Amino acid sequence: MKTTRKIFLALLAIIFITLLFVPVIKKDDRKSRIITTNFVAYDFARAITGSDNGISLLIKPGAELHDFEPTPDDIISIQQADAIIYNGGESETWLEDILDSLPDNVKKIRMFDYVELLEESDTNIINADEDEGDDSEKDKIEYDEHIWTSPKNAIKIIRGVAKALGLSEPTGYIARLASIDQQFDSLPKQTLIFADRFPFYYFTHDYGYNYYAAYPGCAEHTEANPKTIAKLIEYVKKSYVKTIYTIELSDQKIAKTIASATGASVQTFHSAHNISKEDFENGVTYADLLEQNLAILKENQ
Numbered sequence: 001m002k003t004t005r006k007i008f009l010a011l012l013a014i015i016f017i018t019l020l021f022v023p024v025i026k027k028d029d030r031k032s033r034i035i036t037t038n039f040v041a042y043d044f045a046r047a048i049t050g051s052d053n054g055i056s057l058l059i060k061p062g063a064e065l066h067d068f069e070p071t072p073d074d075i076i077s078i079q080q081a082d083a084i085i086y087n088g089g090e091s092e093t094w095l096e097d098i099l100d101s102l103p104d105n106v107k108k109i110r111m112f113d114y115v116e117l118l119e120e121s122d123t124n125i126i127n128a129d130e131d132e133g134d135d136s137e138k139d140k141i142e143y144d145e146h147i148w149t150s151p152k153n154a155i156k157i158i159r160g161v162a163k164a165l166g167l168s169e170p171t172g173y174i175a176r177l178a179s180i181d182q183q184f185d186s187l188p189k190q191t192l193i194f195a196d197r198f199p200f201y202y203f204t205h206d207y208g209y210n211y212y213a214a215y216p217g218c219a220e221h222t223e224a225n226p227k228t229i230a231k232l233i234e235y236v237k238k239s240y241v242k243t244i245y246t247i248e249l250s251d252q253k254i255a256k257t258i259a260s261a262t263g264a265s266v267q268t269f270h271s272a273h274n275i276s277k278e279d280f281e282n283g284v285t286y287a288d289l290l291e292q293n294l295a296i297l298k299e300n301q
Helices: 002-029 039-049 072-079 090-100 151-165 171-186 201-207 226-239 253-262 277-281 286-299
Strands: 034-036 055-057 083-086 107-110 191-198 210-216 243-246 265-268
Touching: 034 039, 039 055, 039 083, 039 151, 039 286, 072 090, 083 090, 083 151, 107 151, 151 171, 151 201, 171 286, 191 226, 191 253, 210 226, 226 253, 243 253, 253 265
Parallel strands: 034 055, 034 083, 083 107, 191 210, 191 243, 243 265
Antiparallel strands: none
């Protein structure tokens, strides 16, 4: 019995030592690993490296970005990475303490740093948040987070991220985005009506579109109410638009109600805020989504 016990304790010791050193061995032997917080960062990293090998997406396809909370495994993955690419802004405040805890050898790449930020705007947003907050918040400048919705910004971000990673720019991908940018520039401008959230301030700002929308881009609650529906119906009729837009992963309830009252059609205009699981598995890219948006605008001229 004593011999058996000694053997058992020896095995336990071996298992403990193995578990203790395996993570270190894996970290030393593995290829470069990049953690990204959202789909856009993931796609840009994939374009820059030329592969999705070693690139992880924290906020999974189909998930709601504004409700994300990292798991212990997520935190460990970030701490063991070579680089983390994140957006910046209020939606990623959960990341601040994690970034502060990272070792110096982990590259922290913030997409906010590569573009000119625009202050949040409630212009033409029906259900803009009217809560002014306490006095300490009144003078605080808040920037719109959806910087990538303009391909002009996307090109700047990709170039900045490539330089931060010490890698070459993906010239083919950048050329494709530059072509999309030129086509958006050349289109006749129309009024865009979103019966949904509106994360397109950078897009409309860069390309000169007028717009009306139900909710701000980061709105937490988007339930239909009579005021919202009545106002949007008024704008649809006044602007003579044939199409009402919603963003990806929307339930389209408000849009379908307005479409029923006006005869307008309902189409998805991708913000690339996130992507469906099916599209992700099929390898759909940010550029693919922009080209879908471009086709819709051309169709609705």
